[in-house]
Amino acid sequence: MKRAIVFDLDGTLVDSLGDIVASFRWAFGALGLEAPSEATVVAEVGLPLEAMYARFAPEGAVAALAAAYRRHYPRHFADRSRPFPGVPELLGELRSRGYALAVATTKRSDMADRLVAAMGLRDALDHVQGTDGFAHKPAPDVVLRALAALGAEGEWMVGDTVHDVVAGRAAGLRTYAVTWGTHDEQTLRRARPDVLADDLQGLMSVL
Numbered sequence: 354m355k356r357a358i359v360f361d362l363d364g365t366l367v368d369s370l371g372d373i374v375a376s377f378r379w380a381f382g383a384l385g386l387e388a389p390s391e392a393t394v395v396a397e398v399g400l401p402l403e404a405m406y407a408r409f410a411p412e413g414a415v416a417a418l419a420a421a422y423r424r425h426y427p428r429h430f431a432d433r434s435r436p437f438p439g440v441p442e443l444l445g446e447l448r449s450r451g452y453a454l455a456v457a458t459t460k461r462s463d464m465a466d467r468l469v470a471a472m473g474l475r476d477a478l479d480h481v482q483g484t485d486g487f488a489h490k491p492a493p494d495v496v497l498r499a500l501a502a503l504g505a506e507g508e509w510m511v512g513d514t515v516h517d518v519v520a521g522r523a524a525g526l527r528t529y530a531v532t533w534g535t536h537d538e539q540t541l542r543r544a545r546p547d548v549l550a551d552d553l554q555g556l557m558s559v560l
């Protein structure tokens with residue numbers, strides 16, 4: 354059986370937090386509400402949209418904010434987003450070592466597919482698994498579905514939040530946390546990933 358590496362998408366493979374945060378904050382303006390600061394929003398990226406809005410808005414406004422986001426983000430998701438430096442090369446190298454590669458994201462699959470394609474990563478990945486109406490990370494479901502789609506044995510989960518670390522561990526994978534995304538080093542350390550790194554190249558040395 355092939356071995357697999359499962360990656361989170363936003364803040365891990367793709368520098369996409371700027372576009373997410375911009376759309377998230379835009380929705381407040383669209384509803385005549387005051388938007389929270391960029392920094393406070395960044396810290397919540399990785400949760401489902403409704404859960405993110407619930408952190409900043411009264412419950413009665415959450416559905417309208419999420420709907421506004423879903424109008425705005427599909428038109429702006431690639432304005433500033435780019436793969437992090439070295440990501441296409443790293444995925445190519447892992448492939449050449451025989452690994453099956455998947456994304457497991459809290460985004461819905463249709464939007465995740467569009468982002469992956471726009472970033473030029475579609476051919477570098479064997480599967481893109483979004484969270485479509487089942488339990489989101491830190492539950493292991495999206496990771497397990499990605500592995501099932503690959504038909505491969507999971508080895509590593511790579512992500513930028515404690516949710517990724519907890520989900521990966523719950524799915525029976527070793528966990529590799531990267532420090533350039535949503536959660537800072539201190540926050541990630543509390544989740545006790547197997548590896549905590551400020552680059553992805555380290556992944557090659559622990560395989």
Ligand SMILES: [Mg+2]
Binds near residue numbers: 361362363365398513
């Ligand atoms: Mg992330």
